[in-house]
Amino acid sequence: MLEVSDLHVYYGGIHALKGISLEAARGQIVTLIGANGAGKSSTLRAISGLIKNKKGTITYKGQDITAMDPVEVVKSGIVMSPEGRRIFPHLSVEENLYLGAYSRSDKDGIERDKEWVFDLFPRLRERKNQKGGTLSGGEQQMLAVARALMSAPDVIMLDEPSLGLAPLLVNDVFKIIGLINEEQGKTVVLVEQNAFAALKIAHYAYVLETGSIVLQGTGEELINDKRIIEAYLGG
Amino acid sequence: MNLATFIQHFLNSLTLGSLYALIAIGYTMVYGILRLINFAHSEIFMLGAYLVFWGITLFHLPWPLAIVASIILVAGMGIMVDRIAYRPLRDAPRISALISAIGVSFFLQNVAIVFFQAIPREVYRPEWLENPIIFHGVRVLPLTLFVPVLSLLLMLGLVYVVYHTKAGLGMRAISKDIETSYLMGVSVNQVIALTFGIGSALAAASGIMWALRYPQLQPIMGTIPGFKAFIAAVFGGIGSIQGAVIGGLTLGFIEIMTVAFFPDLAGYRDAFAFILLIAILLVKPTGLLGVKMEDKV
Numbered sequence: 001m002l003e004v005s006d007l008h009v010y011y012g013g014i015h016a017l018k019g020i021s022l023e024a025a026r027g028q029i030v031t032l033i034g035a036n037g038a039g040k041s042s043t044l045r046a047i048s049g050l051i052k053n054k055k056g057t058i059t060y061k062g063q064d065i066t067a068m069d070p071v072e073v074v075k076s077g078i079v080m081s082p083e084g085r086r087i088f089p090h091l092s093v094e095e096n097l098y099l100g101a102y103s104r105s106d107k108d109g110i111e112r113d114k115e116w117v118f119d120l121f122p123r124l125r126e127r128k129n130q131k132g133g134t135l136s137g138g139e140q141q142m143l144a145v146a147r148a149l150m151s152a153p154d155v156i157m158l159d160e161p162s163l164g165l166a167p168l169l170v171n172d173v174f175k176i177i178g179l180i181n182e183e184q185g186k187t188v189v190l191v192e193q194n195a196f197a198a199l200k201i202a203h204y205a206y207v208l209e210t211g212s213i214v215l216q217g218t219g220e221e222l223i224n225d226k227r228i229i230e231a232y233l234g235g
Numbered sequence: 236m237n238l239a240t241f242i243q244h245f246l247n248s249l250t251l252g253s254l255y256a257l258i259a260i261g262y263t264m265v266y267g268i269l270r271l272i273n274f275a276h277s278e279i280f281m282l283g284a285y286l287v288f289w290g291i292t293l294f295h296l297p298w299p300l301a302i303v304a305s306i307i308l309v310a311g312m313g314i315m316v317d318r319i320a321y322r323p324l325r326d327a328p329r330i331s332a333l334i335s336a337i338g339v340s341f342f343l344q345n346v347a348i349v350f351f352q353a354i355p356r357e358v359y360r361p362e363w364l365e366n367p368i369i370f371h372g373v374r375v376l377p378l379t380l381f382v383p384v385l386s387l388l389l390m391l392g393l394v395y396v397v398y399h400t401k402a403g404l405g406m407r408a409i410s411k412d413i414e415t416s417y418l419m420g421v422s423v424n425q426v427i428a429l430t431f432g433i434g435s436a437l438a439a440a441s442g443i444m445w446a447l448r449y450p451q452l453q454p455i456m457g458t459i460p461g462f463k464a465f466i467a468a469v470f471g472g473i474g475s476i477q478g479a480v481i482g483g484l485t486l487g488f489i490e491i492m493t494v495a496f497f498p499d500l501a502g503y504r505d506a507f508a509f510i511l512l513i514a515i516l517l518v519k520p521t522g523l524l525g526v527k528m529e530d531k532v
């Protein structure tokens with residue numbers, strides 16, 4: 001479905017990604033874990049077209065999307081919800097959702113999907129006329145996920161959706177991710193610092209360290225891997 | 236001062252203020268999105284005025300057609316300015332775009348001198364605009380009524396675009412966070428082009444009405460009104476459309492009313508705008524309706 005091979009990313013003189021290859025099969029949850037600064041966000045940002053200074057190939061459904069700009073990437077069916085949520089604080093919840101659907105022109109489909117995400121996140125329906133900035137952290141995260149879903153993606157990439165949330169809310173977020181994957185059959189690329197929770201729901205996982213993949217395997221394999229337990233799970 | 240004179244001054248203030256407001260909107264919209272002071276905006280205003288009279292005298296176009304043609308052409312020029320002078324510098328330090336803006340401003344002024352010559356030209360006005368309307372002792376030129384009404388209509392159109400269309404949603408999103416807008420599928424460059432187009436069209440409309448109100452054309456005619464409109468935008472809170480309108484009207488009123496009430500100060504009328512600017516920057520640096528804008532990196 002989505003394939004990244006030998007991806008390099010440069011920031012000026014900094015060589016941030018040093019040849020990353022990974023794959024997300026249709027309907028899977030794939031997670032990228034790793035310490036701060038390992039290159040997880042850079043990977044997602046390169047796939048979504050935000051980073052132009054890169055080498056390697058990114059293919060999606062057999063098509064080379066390496067050179068696409070973010071708008072084309074969204075239209076092709078891959079959406080990214082950025083780190084730190086980045087909802088629009090001055091726009092209403094509903095406007096934030098419509099913004100997520102900006103690349104679409106099927107009015108009926110957009111309204112249908114809006115009702116669907118409101119069913120998924122009833123809190124957002126209650127607050128649909130409220131400004132995004134007035135929501136709590138957890139609600140903002142819900143909105144960020146809902147907004148990404150509004151583009152009707154096949155692949156949804158989430159950059160640290162549990163960041164800064166209370167433990168109870170973290171659970172909710174992972175539950176929703178599972179739901180999106182199981183019920184809607186969406187492929188999920190999940191970047192997390194919360195390695196344990198991510199590995200638990202992931203079909204496949206990659207571990208990044210300073211710009212390279214150092215370990216990979218099914219979620220189950222990695223959750224029992226001694227190196228992972230020592231490095232990330234505080235074992 | 237009797238009531239009739241006061242009403243005359245009031246309407247004159249409203250007229251001048253509306254003209255400032257129409258220009259200020261373009262400054263504020265572009266600044267809101269790109270954090271760029273589009274110095275070429277005052278030349279867009281000037282070109283809007285010239286092109287109408289060019290269309291009429293050279294191509295013998297009827298008035299309405301000349302006006303529409305000028306506004307469309309000038310909107311296109313605004314878009315071209317962005318495309319040629321600003322877009323290539325989007326990722327450059329902001330000072331580069333600012334210098335580019337100053338360059339474009341000089342360039343357009345000089346183009347106008349070449350094409351239209353530097354000497355001021357008299358504007359011929361249709362006769363029905365020359366005859367004052369007299370109503371209960373209030374004597375006003377028809378333009379003093381038309382300008383505020385037309386400006387209001389244009390502003391209502393703008394509000395509709397910004398708050399009730401998809402492109403408007405894109406504009407409001409981009410003004411806060413370009414990168415995330417891009418991620419959500421907003422065609423950022425198209426929306427920016429539209430912003431320049433709309434801002435330029437409003438400036439052209441203002442330039443045309445200005446030339447009818449103060450019937451003279453000159454390649455540097457945009458400089459002072461442009462400057463004052465920019466001050467109006469800062470006063471109202473740069474980035475805020477409502478602020479630009481309030482700022483423009485405030486400036487119009489201050490300018491006309493001080494001269495009306497203190498005729499001795501008439502010679503200093505241009506200074507009032509700058510005093511206002513300094514005062515607001517001292518008291519409230521973000522302007523009346525402005526919010527603090529994070530610098531974009």
Ligand SMILES: Nc1ncnc2c1ncn2[C@@H]1O[C@H](COP(=O)(O)OP(=O)(O)O)[C@@H](O)[C@H]1O
Nearest residue numbers: 011014016034035036037038039040041042043
């Ligand atoms: N805009 C940038 N400019 C320069 N260096 C950057 C930039 N963004 C990220 N980096 C560097 O690239 C590396 C990877 O960062 P990132 O992809 O954000 O890691 P992660 O998401 O895993 O924390 C880090 O060393 C970081 O400092």
Ligand SMILES: [Mg+2]
Nearest residue numbers: 040041042083
């Ligand atoms: Mg990151």
